Amino acid sequence: MSPIPLNNATFSLLLGTFAHVSLLKNFELDTWIPLFFVTSLASLTSLIFYHVHYDALSPAATLFYTVKEATCFLLGVFTSMTIYRLFFHRIRHFPGPILARVTRFYNLYLSGKNVKYYDELDKLHNQYGDFIRTGPREISILRKSAVSLIYGPQSACLKSTWYSAVSNDSAKAQMFYSRDPVDHKRRRKAWDRAFSVKSLRTYAPLIRAKVEQLTSTLASSATAPKDATAWMMMLAFDIMGEVGYGQDFGGIDTGKEHPAAKAIHDHMTILSVVGTVPWLLYLLQFIPGASKGYAPFFKWSTGQIQGKKATWNPEKEPKDIASWLIKAVMEKDVSASPTTASLNDDGRLIIIAGSDTSASANACTLYYLASNPHILAKLQSRLDAAMPNGPQDWSYDSVASINYLDDVIKESLRLKPPVITGGYRVTPPEGLQVDEVYIPGDVNVIVPIQLIHTDKKYWKKPLDYIPERWGERKEELGTDETLFMPFSQGLTNLKAIGVYKCVGDKMAMISMRIAISSIVQQFDLRLASGETGEAFDKERKDAFTTVLKPLQLLFVPRKKFGKA
Numbered sequence: 119m120s121p122i123p124l125n126n127a128t129f130s131l132l133l134g135t136f137a138h139v140s141l142l143k144n145f146e147l148d149t150w151i152p153l154f155f156v157t158s159l160a161s162l163t164s165l166i167f168y169h170v171h172y173d174a175l176s177p178a179a180t181l182f183y184t185v186k187e188a189t190c191f192l193l194g195v196f197t198s199m200t201i202y203r204l205f206f207h208r209i210r211h212f213p214g215p216i217l218a219r220v221t222r223f224y225n226l227y228l229s230g231k232n233v234k235y236y237d238e239l240d241k242l243h244n245q246y247g248d249f250i251r252t253g254p255r256e257i258s259i260l261r262k263s264a265v266s267l268i269y270g271p272q273s274a275c276l277k278s279t280w281y282s283a284v285s286n287d288s289a290k291a292q293m294f295y296s297r298d299p300v301d302h303k304r305r306r307k308a309w310d311r312a313f314s315v316k317s318l319r320t321y322a323p324l325i326r327a328k329v330e331q332l333t334s335t336l337a338s339s340a341t342a343p344k345d346a347t348a349w350m351m352m353l354a355f356d357i358m359g360e361v362g363y364g365q366d367f368g369g370i371d372t373g374k375e376h377p378a379a380k381a382i383h384d385h386m387t388i389l390s391v392v393g394t395v396p397w398l399l400y401l402l403q404f405i406p407g408a409s410k411g412y413a414p415f416f417k418w419s420t421g422q423i424q425g426k427k428a429t430w431n432p433e434k435e436p437k438d439i440a441s442w443l444i445k446a447v448m449e450k451d452v453s454a455s456p457t458t459a460s461l462n463d464d465g466r467l468i469i470i471a472g473s474d475t476s477a478s479a480n481a482c483t484l485y486y487l488a489s490n491p492h493i494l495a496k497l498q499s500r501l502d503a504a505m506p507n508g509p510q511d512w513s514y515d516s517v518a519s520i521n522y523l524d525d526v527i528k529e530s531l532r533l534k535p536p537v538i539t540g541g542y543r544v545t546p547p548e549g550l551q552v553d554e555v556y557i558p559g560d561v562n563v564i565v566p567i568q569l570i571h572t573d574k575k576y577w578k579k580p581l582d583y584i585p586e587r588w589g590e591r592k593e594e595l596g597t598d599e600t601l602f603m604p605f606s607q608g609l610t611n612l613k614a615i616g617v618y619k620c621v622g623d624k625m626a627m628i629s630m631r632i633a634i635s636s637i638v639q640q641f642d643l644r645l646a647s648g649e650t651g652e653a654f655d656k657e658r659k660d661a662f663t664t665v666l667k668p669l670q671l672l673f674v675p676r677k678k679f680g681k682a
């Protein structure tokens with residue numbers, strides 16, 4: 119029996135085409151994926167019901183016709199989608215690999231291949247130019263003017279669907295995932311308070327205490343090589359424990375990486391690879407056990423937040439980031455996290471955003487200093503000139519006055535930005551004019567951080583580590599600060615601003631100044647025997663943040679201080 123018309127292959131094919139052209143084409147599938155699945159399930163159930171009751175088909179025939187019709191329907195959808203994306207889409211004129219124009223699964227493949235998406239993107243830019251289509255509605259741009267247009271304070275671009283991959287409901291998620299600009303701006307105020315000048319002043323001594331604990335530990339077994347990657351990770355976690363929650367993670371004490379560190383790396387790798395197809399990442403969390411490795415960290419941070427709430431004292435000034443966020447909730451401030459779930463998620467954001475990034479920045483700076491003895495010696499001489507009696511003279515004010523220290527840190531952030539590629543933004547409905555190129559509205563755009571930092575159009579000796587390019591050789595090397603965006607910032611009058619830029623950028627700089635100055639003041643750094651630094655340099659994983667290979671260094675205590 120061949121019931122008409124529902125089991126008709128042509129009809130199903132046409133229905134699929136019609137569904138794409140009239141409906142799906144206009145939807146942001148990433149945001150509507152639950153509805154899409156419920157509707158698909160309901161349609162399949164109705165089809166089965168129709169075949170059983172109206173066509174009186176046997177179970178085997180019902181299965182056969184349902185599968186056939188569903189397959190034809192999907193064939194219609196995907197054929198229409200492919201033709202549309204290749205020949206009719208508003209960004210069809212942009213060059214890029216053919217598969218990338220059709221599906222984001224191509225990006226998933228590129229990201230997952232070696233988890234070095236920045237390398238893949240570099241190859242694509244070399245092949246196709248400054249503007250490339252890296253997805254059906256996604257463009258990667260390597261142009262200076264795009265930085266402030268997309269990331270600057272006046273930008274009309276919003277956060278892309280990538281940010282709704284973890285949750286479609288921003289009321290239940292951390293501030294970072296809030297795509298509604300009004301909601302984001304409101305919630306960001308509570309975070310801004312946690313990083314005010316006054317708050318930062320209370321964090322600096324906590325950071326210094328952790329760094330001192332590290333330098334004593336390093337000094338106690340000075341002849342043995344140490345894995346700088348692991349120790350910088352322990353330091354960063356311990357700092358974020360103290361500054362974020364007023365808690366000691368005990369990493370430096372025990373010499374063991376906090377279990378949350380591995381969980382966060384795994385989580386970030388999944389986020390960056392699977393997140394290239396945001397709806398897929400969204401679905402992944404419904405697979406039982408998918409976030410098992412992450413559970414202890416969830417439990418710890420939720421316990422901390424809820425514990426602080428339970429013992430809240432309104433008279434006490436907050437001393438850590440979490441307490442600032444809780445204060446907004448307890449005082450029912452407009453900036454407060456809207457739900458318990460979102461506050462708990464904000465609590466996780468503190469550690470995730472602040473630890474990995476700072477650890478990677480410090481480890482990379484130590485790598486460059488150990489590999490460039492003349493730069494290390496110059497930095498030590500500047501530190502010695504400012505603090506002639508060595509560590510006993512150390513003060514943050516002295517350290518902050520040493521421009522060369524900032525130059526060293528900035529050059530590391532340029533060559534090895536901890537957030538390697540960065541976040542996508544969506545163009546406003548009226549589109550975006552970048553130099554001679556018009557990008558239509560509702561298109562995901564990105565300026566890949568590491569690639570713009572090393573673009574030979576804009577940088578002389580782009581791959582060389584030259585801290586002087588930020589100071590005395592600025593003019594000679596033509597350094598343009600507006601191209602420097604490790605915190606996803608756009609610059610205006612050399613002030614780092616941007617609606618979605620890193621809220622912890624100032625704390626990050628303070629933390630790096632304290633860590634690098636203290637270590638370099640007390641130790642000479644050398645690559646340990648057998649360590650070339652090559653794997654560390656070349657094999658970084660792009661897991662949104664960076665996952666670094668081990669780096670074996672010798673921390674040799676310095677005997678003399680004073681002016682060189």
Ligand code: HEM
Nearest residue numbers: 294471472475476479536537541604605606620621622626
């Ligand atoms: C060297 C260290 C750091 C680097 C390079 C860095 C980089 C970044 C970047 C690139 C973004 C924007 C990501 C995007 O566009 O999606 C960001 C956002 C953020 N960072 Fe950092 N970060 C660092 C340290 C920190 C620290 C210490 C904290 C403190 C908790 C922090 C907290 C945040 C938060 C909360 C956001 C989300 C901001 C928002 O969505 O409004 N970061 N960071």
